[in-house]
Amino acid sequence: MKRVFVSDCEGPISKNDNAFELxxxxxxxxxxxxxxxxxxxxVLAYVVKKPGYEAGxxxxxxxxxxxxxxxxDEQMEDFSRRTLILISNAQDTLQHVRSLxxxxxxxxxxxxxxxxxxxxVGFPFENTYCTRVNIDKYPVIEEERKELQxxxxxxxxxxxxxxxxxxxxxxxxxxxxxxxxxxxxxxxxKQIASMCIWRILSEVSTVGGxxxxxxxxxxxxxxxxxxxxxxxxxxxITDVKAFNHVKDNGGLTVSFNGNxxxxxxxxxxxxxxxxxxxxxxxDVFLNCGKSDAIELVEGWNRRxxxxxxxxxxxxxxxxxxxxxxxxxxxxxxxxNMEILSRESSGFRNMVRGEAIGRLG
Numbered sequence: 140m141k142r143v144f145v146s147d148c149e150g151p152i153s154k155n156d157n158a159f160e161l162x163x164x165x166x167x168x169x170x171x172x173x174x175x176x177x178x179x180x181x182v183l184a185y186v187v188k189k190p191g192y193e194a195g196x197x198x199x200x201x202x203x204x205x206x207x208x209x210x211x212d213e214q215m216e217d218f219s220r221r222t223l224i225l226i227s228n229a230q231d232t233l234q235h236v237r238s239l240x241x242x243x244x245x246x247x248x249x250x251x252x253x254x255x256x257x258x259x260v261g262f263p264f265e266n267t268y269c270t271r272v273n274i275d276k277y278p279v280i281e282e283e284r285k286e287l288q289x290x291x292x293x294x295x296x297x298x299x300x301x302x303x304x305x306x307x308x309x310x311x312x313x314x315x316x317x318x319x320x321x322x323x324x325x326x327x328x329k330q331i332a333s334m335c336i337w338r339i340l341s342e343v344s345t346v347g348g349x350x351x352x353x354x355x356x357x358x359x360x361x362x363x364x365x366x367x368x369x370x371x372x373x374x375x376i377t378d379v380k381a382f383n384h385v386k387d388n389g390g391l392t393v394s395f396n397g398n399x400x401x402x403x404x405x406x407x408x409x410x411x412x413x414x415x416x417x418x419x420x421x422d423v424f425l426n427c428g429k430s431d432a433i434e435l436v437e438g439w440n441r442r443x444x445x446x447x448x449x450x451x452x453x454x455x456x457x458x459x460x461x462x463x464x465x466x467x468x469x470x471x472x473x474x475n476m477e478i479l480s481r482e483s484s485g486f487r488n489m490v491r492g493e494a495i496g497r498l499g
Contacts, residue, residue: 142368142425144236145355148246148253148269150374150487151395151417152233152260154224156495157252158198161218165210166201168295175294176200177498179323181302181376182316184348185400187309195247195347195377198270200327202343203336206279207287212251215274219255226490228456230260232418235453239425241362242266245354247347247377268354270345277339287336290326297322304399347377352384366390370424370432372417374487375498376400391429393420394471396487399480402471407436408479410486411466415457420468422449439468 149155159177162169177197184194236242244267246253253269256262279287300316309317331337346354359366366388371381374397382392382404394405395417402408409416424432427448435447444454457465471479 140368140428141362141364142240142370142428143358143362143364144240144242144370144372144421144425145245145358146243146372146417147351147374147378148244148248148256148267150397150491151372151414152226152229152244153256154226154491154495155222155252156491156498157219157222157248158201159495159498160222161210161215161249162201162205164218165214166204166208166291168292169204171295171299172204172291173197173201174299174498175297175319176323178300178302179320182306182309182312182320184376185379186302186306186311193345193348193350193377194379195270195345195350198247198249198345198347199340199343202272202274202277202339203279203287203331203334204291206274206277206336206339207284207291210274212273212275215249215251216255219249219252220258223252223255223259225256225260227413227415228418228460229414231456232414232421233260233262235418235450236421236425237262239422241358243268243354243358245346245351245358245381246270247345247350268346268351268357270343270347272339272343274339277336279336283334283336286330286334290330294323294326348380351377351381355381355384367429370421373397373405374401379404389429391420391424391432393417394483396483396490398484398487402480402483403476406433406471408469408471408483409466410468410483412490413460413466415453415460416466416468419444419449419453419457422453423447433470436468436470439465441465 159173162173180197183189183192246269248269250269250271253267257264297319369385369390371385372393374395386392392405393407394401395409423435
């Protein structure tokens, strides 16, 4: 039976958050600017549920500020190539799954970064879905440039706020957070919306939330399979809708060093700094199907692995990389979800750094 492997990029394949790193590099106090906007993104996508807004649209919201500091496509491409950091064995994992089945990357990342990654690991760019943007084609007038720089400075000075996981409306946010959200609403949907540069926000479509669902639907249509034959790997809030779509239709969903949003919506949690674990789960899924992959995870230990149908070369590499305790791989249940969320989030911070790990 034909099956398909689909993975997010940043997290399961690479350690970067490219848009965060770009903004931090090219915009003064850009790390703070991006982080505040990312928290705002969480509020709009999953608390307010703003019509037409998707998780991951942070990548749209920061574009006017990149333009205000004269960032060009060439710079984005060069920066992405120079700063790319892969998860250990990511290239081997992609090569292995491609030897078994069609493989695709579905990522919210800018195309500049996904192209750099594909060139590095030898993955076909035509098998990717990502946020397409030609930043050079959008001019910014001098008056707007100055105003955008002032707004960037204002946002970067805003207090950092957390979004309670139980928040279901703005009333559930602390008063200070509500005030920040109100001001950001005014900045983006009134001030910037009245500028010529607004065109970049209106024309760019991010591949996050429903964008990932649409990408998966396009993949299964092109490959002539059903969602039962899909294994999807993700790690963040932008994967939630994709996880639920694949899971509800019988496919396998895997959180790789995921945050709480990922763990709470996937079926399998992997905590590992090495992507060989993904390759092993994928090996069983692509060769034998979901029930065998779940059975392997349920009995995850050396003895079970040695008796399994997993490719022997993969097992040898796993045991060489982990001569002692194996990485944690668990079926996510209502009973262990809370502790797995904490453990996976902590492990994510360790692997990717806290500044990136804490982003939605």
